[in-house]
Amino acid sequence: MTELTMIEAGAPYGIATGPDGALWFTLVxxxxxxxxxxxxxxxxxxxxxxxQPMVITPGPDGAMWFTEGRGGRVGRITPDGHVTTYxxxxxxxITAGPDGAMWFTQMQPGKIGRIDADGALTEFAIPxxxxxxxxITAGPDxxxxxxxxxxNAIGRVSPRGEITIHPLPTEAAxxxxxxxxxxxxxWFVEIAAGQIGRIDTSGNxxxxxxxxxxxxxxxxxxxxxxxxxxxxxxxxHLGRITPDGSITERPLPTPPHPHDKPAPTPEPHGxxxxxxxxxxxxxxxxxxxxxx
Numbered sequence: 001m002t003e004l005t006m007i008e009a010g011a012p013y014g015i016a017t018g019p020d021g022a023l024w025f026t027l028v029x030x031x032x033x034x035x036x037x038x039x040x041x042x043x044x045x046x047x048x049x050x051x052q053p054m055v056i057t058p059g060p061d062g063a064m065w066f067t068e069g070r071g072g073r074v075g076r077i078t079p080d081g082h083v084t085t086y087x088x089x090x091x092x093x094i095t096a097g098p099d100g101a102m103w104f105t106q107m108q109p110g111k112i113g114r115i116d117a118d119g120a121l122t123e124f125a126i127p128x129x130x131x132x133x134x135x136i137t138a139g140p141d142x143x144x145x146x147x148x149x150x151x152n153a154i155g156r157v158s159p160r161g162e163i164t165i166h167p168l169p170t171e172a173a174x175x176x177x178x179x180x181x182x183x184x185x186x187w188f189v190e191i192a193a194g195q196i197g198r199i200d201t202s203g204n205x206x207x208x209x210x211x212x213x214x215x216x217x218x219x220x221x222x223x224x225x226x227x228x229x230x231x232x233x234x235x236x237h238l239g240r241i242t243p244d245g246s247i248t249e250r251p252l253p254t255p256p257h258p259h260d261k262p263a264p265t266p267e268p269h270g271x272x273x274x275x276x277x278x279x280x281x282x283x284x285x286x287x288x289x290x291x292x
Contacts, residue, residue, distance in 0.1 A: 003290040004253055004283075007034060009044045012282035014055040014270040016064065020079045021275045024064045025282055026053035033066065033077055036288065038276055045081045047071075055093050055135070055270070061117065065102050067091035074104055074115060086121060088113055093135035098142045099159045105133035105146055112136070112146065112157050124161035128153070135177045135219070140184040141201045147175035147188055154178070154188065154199050166203045170195065177219035182226040183243045189217035189230050196220070196230065196241050208245045215239075219270050224277045231268035231281060238268065238281060238291060255285035 010027030012034070018024050023036045031049040033056070036042040047053060051071030059065045063078045069092055073085040091113065094104040101116045106123070110131050114122045126133060131151030139145045139156070146155045148165070152173055156164045168175065174192035181187040185200045194213030198206045210217065215232035217239065223229045230239045237249045254263040267284035274280040279291040 001292070002250075002253055003292075005036065005042075005288045005290070007042060007286050007288060009034065009042070011284045011286060012269070012288055013284060014053070014066070015280055015282040015288065016057050016270075016272045017275050017280075018058050018064050018079070019062050022079070023272070023274055023280055023288070024056050024077075025270070025288065026056050026066060028052055028054060028284070031068075031071075033064075033083075035079075035081075038274065038290070043081070045077065045083070047075070047083065048073075054091075057094050057096065059102055060096050060100050065094055065096075067094050067104060069107070074102070074113070084119075086115055086119055088121070093133070093146065095136050095138055095144060097144050097159070098138050103136055103138075103144045103157070105136050107132050107134070107149075112144070112155075112161075112163070114161075122161070124157060124163060126155065126163055126165075128165060131155075134175070135188075137178050137180055137186070139180060139186060139201065145178060145180075145186045145199075147178050149174050149176060149191075154186065154197075164203075166199060166205070168197065168207075169205050170207060173197070177217070177230065179220050179222055179228070181228060181243065182222055187220055187222075187228050187241075189220050191216050191218060191233070196228070196239075196247070206245075208241060208247065210239065210247065211249065218268070221271055221273060221279075223279060224273055229271060229279050231271055233268060234265065236265040236268060238271070238279070238289075250291075252281060252283065252289055253287070255283075255287075
């Protein structure tokens, strides 16, 4: 049964499990970062109220790293709440790379950024105008892979900054979330096409249409069961797909509402495997959902 933890401090968007065994999440509209140990009250850290923190992920240094899209910063926060920030242009997705640095996307200039342990920033221009890179993840091949939301493609960037572009088979699919799957391929969601996609390191694609093509899948992670789990933003569902393409879905809890009114969507965005090996989902109406 799904369990809810209400977050009165704001609207959860990104979520990840930290090396400290806690859940960390962004409160996108309030400019805050939250930390939650299951069973305890959340601890909230206030950032720039207008910074718009988006995606958060563990780094190789025991800290959490996050992006502030509107504030134009990449940030690092320690378990005790100490924050360090670095300037970046419209950052969104972020991941720990295979080289020990943090890699992130810059949506508006169309660049991939890299920050090393000393805070030195390197940028690599994507050879497509208006591509709008979104999520990024470390691949199985010592490179990072990312989605190009507006260019309708999947990109690969090597540790030296060499970029390869793989156009999607489906036009106007608008890929967003991406993750390394249990089969050593990259799995991603197509928010506009209502499909789950898979690309291997040779650039071969497979696409799986969802039961509701208008469900607008947003983020995706590999679960502890060797399946892929993803959020469906417009329908308020959590989806699961096995490596052979079998899809199941379940509804997520809706926010409180008058009984005589239609139930609003819970607006699920980010999700992660929690420290308890359950799937945790950030619901923008103001809660974290736990799915055992």
